[in-house]
Amino acid sequence: MEQYFSSAxxxxxxxxxxxxxxxxxxxxxxxxxxxxxxxxCVERVCEMEQSPRSISVTAYEVDPSLVGSISDSLDIVxxxxxxxxxxxxxxxxxxxxxxxYCSGAAxxxxxxxxxxxxxxxxxxxxHTHELLRSVGLQTTxxxxxxxxxxxxxxxxxxxxxxxxxxSFCNGRYFDRFRKMxxxxxxxxxxxxxxxxxSSFHDDGVLQENVIIHAEKLGVPKAVTVxxxxxxxxxxxxxxxxxxxxxxxxxxxxxxHIVPDVQGAHTSHNMRGLKxxxxxxxxxxxxxRVVDFRIRDELxxxxxxxxxxxxxxxxxxxxxxxxxxxxxxxxxxxxxSIKSKKLLxxxxxxxxxxxxxxxxxxRRIVAAVWTKDTHDVVGFENRINYYHSNGGSLDxxxxxxxxxxxxxxxxxxxxxxxxxxxxxxxxxxRYIKYPSKDKMRQLGCMMEDCLDQKQLDMVVxxxxx
Numbered sequence: 001m002e003q004y005f006s007s008a009x010x011x012x013x014x015x016x017x018x019x020x021x022x023x024x025x026x027x028x029x030x031x032x033x034x035x036x037x038x039x040x041c042v043e044r045v046c047e048m049e050q051s052p053r054s055i056s057v058t059a060y061e062v063d064p065s066l067v068g069s070i071s072d073s074l075d076i077v078x079x080x081x082x083x084x085x086x087x088x089x090x091x092x093x094x095x096x097x098x099x100x101y102c103s104g105a106a107x108x109x110x111x112x113x114x115x116x117x118x119x120x121x122x123x124x125x126x127h128t129h130e131l132l133r134s135v136g137l138q139t140t141x142x143x144x145x146x147x148x149x150x151x152x153x154x155x156x157x158x159x160x161x162x163x164x165x166x167s168f169c170n171g172r173y174f175d176r177f178r179k180m181x182x183x184x185x186x187x188x189x190x191x192x193x194x195x196x197x198s199s200f201h202d203d204g205v206l207q208e209n210v211i212i213h214a215e216k217l218g219v220p221k222a223v224t225v226x227x228x229x230x231x232x233x234x235x236x237x238x239x240x241x242x243x244x245x246x247x248x249x250x251x252x253x254x255x256h257i258v259p260d261v262q263g264a265h266t267s268h269n270m271r272g273l274k275x276x277x278x279x280x281x282x283x284x285x286x287x288r289v290v291d292f293r294i295r296d297e298l299x300x301x302x303x304x305x306x307x308x309x310x311x312x313x314x315x316x317x318x319x320x321x322x323x324x325x326x327x328x329x330x331x332x333x334x335x336s337i338k339s340k341k342l343l344x345x346x347x348x349x350x351x352x353x354x355x356x357x358x359x360x361x362r363r364i365v366a367a368v369w370t371k372d373t374h375d376v377v378g379f380e381n382r383i384n385y386y387h388s389n390g391g392s393l394d395x396x397x398x399x400x401x402x403x404x405x406x407x408x409x410x411x412x413x414x415x416x417x418x419x420x421x422x423x424x425x426x427x428x429r430y431i432k433y434p435s436k437d438k439m440r441q442l443g444c445m446m447e448d449c450l451d452q453k454q455l456d457m458v459v460x461x462x463x464x
Contacts, residue, residue: 006033006036006163009230010163010231012040012044013191013231014040014114015043015044015161016044017161017189018041018112018161019159020044020052022052022111024055024056025045025054025056025112026110027041027057027058027111027113028112028150029114030115030149031060031061031116031117031118032059032061032070033066034066035073037116038059038073039073040114042080046080046086051086054086056089057077057088057089058091058093059090059092060097061094070092077090078090097149098149101149101152101153102131102134108152108154108155111154111155111159116162116163116164117143117146117147117162118146119143120141120142122145128142138176141167143162143165144168150162151216154216155216157217159213159216160214161211161212163210163211164210165208165209165420166192166210166257166420167419169210169254169257169417169418169419170252170254170255170417170418170419170427171418171424178254181214182246182253185215186214186216186217186219186242187214187242187245188213188215188224189211189223190211190223190224190245190255191210191211191226191227192209192210192225192227192257192419193211193229194228194229210419222240222242223239223241224238225237225240225245226238238260244267254430255417257416257417258416266413269460269463270413271432273433275434277433280436282397284384284428285387286381286383286385287379287382287384287385288343288379289333289339291329294333298330298333299330300330300332301323301331302323303332305334305335306333306335307333307334307343307374308323308333308346308378309330309331309332309378309379310378310383311329311382313329315351315366315367318365318366318367318402318406319368320367320368320369333378343376344376344378344387344390345392346374346392348368348369348370348392348394349368349369350368350393350401351369351385352364352365352383352384352423353365353382353383353384354381354383354423355422356423360421362406364411364414365406366401366406368399368402369385384425384428386401396439396440396443397440398443399442399444400438400439400440400443401433402443402446403446403455403459404442404459404463407456408456409456410431417430434462438462438463441462442458442463
């Protein structure tokens, strides 16, 4: 489990998102670190023109090396409150937050929760997973567990603000968490950090991070969506209806983050498309070949009995370069009894890399694989491939789908709900697509598109 400390500018930004109207304010910080988050909250309250009657802080921290720092922070905020004539009570709990809640020992009724929860996977056979299941909570990551528990510990109308990786906004692994969270919490503010390094710069975190502010059982109303490179940088923001953040017709409850007008235009256009892949008798799957599991069947060169094995390094600038000589990874696989179930009928497929680097300009990188002389072909599991009921696409549909996926419009829309460098088949199924007639129309113009600008123009003129 990893924990990253919040800088003072980040803490102040998070504390500023909440309002503090109660006479008696009860603050929870379930992963206190050195105390910067609850300190920012108390400072914010003490700076208000109308002071509350009392403030209490409950801080959880299990790392004994941090106890001294937290105690110092509690002493500092106590002095803040004394200077404003506000009663203060500080409570440091040196127990595991998840275990404490699941045992029934944790306090509740908090008016405000602020946190930078720890990040870490929760294994299905772990003690933590069993504890969470015992209280009706199931999630795959520690930060989601902290959020789920914290919202339960709020009073009705209580506010929660947290910073976390953006990964919970989409994907099937967080489906249950998103639905649970959005059923009881009304979104008030979403802030996206455009830089993967700024918010936790000193810790070297390479995540796309988001701050969420929400109110328990709050009345749905306009949501502020904002973005900046880092906590101290210029911010763009807009107010949007809740239905623009979580679409009413979306059973998956993906969270879309669109902080600017251009992004709103992109969202409007993409939501105008009507067809799912199922509607079009198309599908997208992940390649079946996991190289290290079938290493003895791989070959560096094509010899008798081998067939093509397409890998991520073969996809570059929208085309499949195959084979590539000189790579340490093999580009061929034996067509054998052992590999038979991993190979598919050779034909026309659109391939999309599952992983891109943080430096790559595009998130969706697509290319067309066209049938060669072999009967079957293998796609590595770091590639997604579009198909027609498991088999070959007609060439015009393949080319049109290639143009659609490689458009700036689609790439920009994908980034509105996916904040990682991973492109899963689940997310590609989530997108709506043009009709087959429109895709074939695009396919007829593929060879006329010599650069990105021209491709974007053709796609937009044809579809919108």
